[in-house]
Amino acid sequence: MSERPISVRCSDCAVKRLCLPAGLSESDIVRLERVTRAKKIVKAGDCLYRAGNPFTALYAIRSGSFKSTIIAADGDTQVTHFSLPGELLGLDAYSGHTHPSYAEALEDSCVCVLPFNQLEILAQDVPTLQRHIYAIFSEELRGENEILLLLGKRSAETRLAALLINISSRYARRGYSSSRFLLSMPRTDIANYLGLTAETVSRLFSRFQKEGLIQVEGRDVKILDMVGLSELAGTHCSYDDSELSARQ
Amino acid sequence: MSERPISVRCSDCAVKRLCLPAGLSESDIVRLERVTRAKKIVKAGDCLYRAGNPFTALYAIRSGSFKSTIIAADGDTQVTHFSLPGELLGLDAYSGHTHPSYAEALEDSCVCVLPFNQLEILAQDVPTLQRHIYAIFSEELRGENEILLLLGKRSAETRLAALLINISSRYARRGYSSSRFLLSMPRTDIANYLGLTAETVSRLFSRFQKEGLIQVEGRDVKILDMVGLSELAGTHCSYDDSELSARQ
DNA sequence: CGATGTCTTGAAGCGCCTCAATTTCTGTGG
DNA sequence: CCACAGAAATTGAGGCGCTTCAAGACATCG
Secondary structure (H helix, E strand, O other): OOEEOOOOOHHHOOOOOOOOOOOOOHHHHHHHHHHOOOEEEEOOOOEEEOOOOEOOEEEEEEEOOEEEEEEOOOOOEEEEEEEOOOOEEOHHHOOOOEOOOEEEEOOOEEEEEEEHHHHHHHHHHOHHHHHHHHHHHHHHHHHHHHHHHHHHHOOHHHHHHHHHHHHHHHHHHOOOOOOEEEOOOOHHHHHHHHOOOHHHHHHHHHHHHHOOOEEEEOOEEEEOOHHHHHHHHOOOOHHHHOOOOOOO | OOEEOOOOOHHHOOOOOOOOOOOOOHHHHHHHHHHOOOEEEEOOOOEEEOOOOEOOEEEEEEEOOEEEEEEOOOOOEEEEEEEOOOOEEOHHHOOOOEOOOEEEEOOOEEEEEEEHHHHHHHHHHOHHHHHHHHHHHHHHHHHHHHHHHHHHHOOHHHHHHHHHHHHHHHHHHOOOOOOEEEOOOOHHHHHHHHOOOHHHHHHHHHHHHHOOOEEEEOOEEEEOOHHHHHHHHOOOOHHHHOOOOOOO
């Protein structure tokens, strides 16, 4: 896990529309760049941080993807998030001064290191940034509630359909195809995240394919019937406009 | 749902240790009081806000309790939170400018209205308050992850045991008994929150009683074997130190 | 007092898990 | 390049935990 200066600026970044620079003025972005200078490469399977590590910074994903997990006292593990470029990691660590969760790279990834005390000071000075940070926290909470609904009330097929629709729309926001993508996580992680077993997830993938909803080959997923899948998910594609929109 | 000036100041408030004033200096508390002047009485069964209502303020619970729910497109409901005095409501509303959830009073309750734009301005000026707000957001996220673990991986008995331990410790923090309390929510809400049915919850209450872990009579709960219940919950009483501790 | 909502208890059914066997994929070294 | 080992994914059969459905007990309130 090397830490080296990679000369990429926010204003050139592929995900600036989704990340902290969103909505900032040119000059404020320049100030933000001073905070986001450090980058970190995390290889697939390595952890960006582990539970118990001191909290010093937030991390913005530039490329790659991560899974967040917590481990209970008895060793039981729960995958709580899958994170894509432009999203922030570490938000849950502020209050306890240590990370309560693990962030493991699902593929070779690159993140911006955002020392939180510097970000805090900058936000004090740049109301737009401050509001954006609130919005990210708030949006994160809103999203968690949707997952609670999924885990609390929904059938296995609905859960998987909802995840596929969710990932699809998040890829779309990033300019990738919404109908075809490569899942960066293994079936076991999907199952764990959805509160299911890998076997059930595998069976569902097969069933969805048989029903003509998707076409799968390992982690390569093609959505053939977006409407049908959305109906299964029960969200009516609502994820499309559920991402953060921190206007003003 | 009346809105009237009730002359109570933060410095006199029963839950100031748990609420926004925590850690603030005398003079900063005075400034905070100017923001928190408005109170609102919400009668049992009434909603403090509903999904779709414009977001204008956060609410700090002074007395009583609330349940937060979201309603899916198909009408399915999920209880996402039970909130007690000193806790904040409305945090999930910031990003979308409207509340995504409902907050219904479980009993006659009183809240402080915190107009968010005023709070924002004050926080800009009072770093301790700013950090406290971050801490509350962050803590909230951390808590949600624990619930995900509960819903994703735990058996019905573990879920209920964990909820009882959780509520017990939250009452304790407020100076009430940790071993005996009155649940303000009906079985259906508990079941919904835990992703179970009311019948299952009822059966578990009966079983816990038969096993000598608790003594229940309707909503009146007495915990007879805190250690045993904690072991069932799998948390080893970890909820005790999981509340927000927004030092510096 | 009946009406209504909450809670409890029982019996039957189903959805997902568990266990197990096989196939496919991935990387590694000969 | 192929052989091999280990992991990941698939598929099947059986079982269990919780849900569903139904009936009754209990409390509260007009």
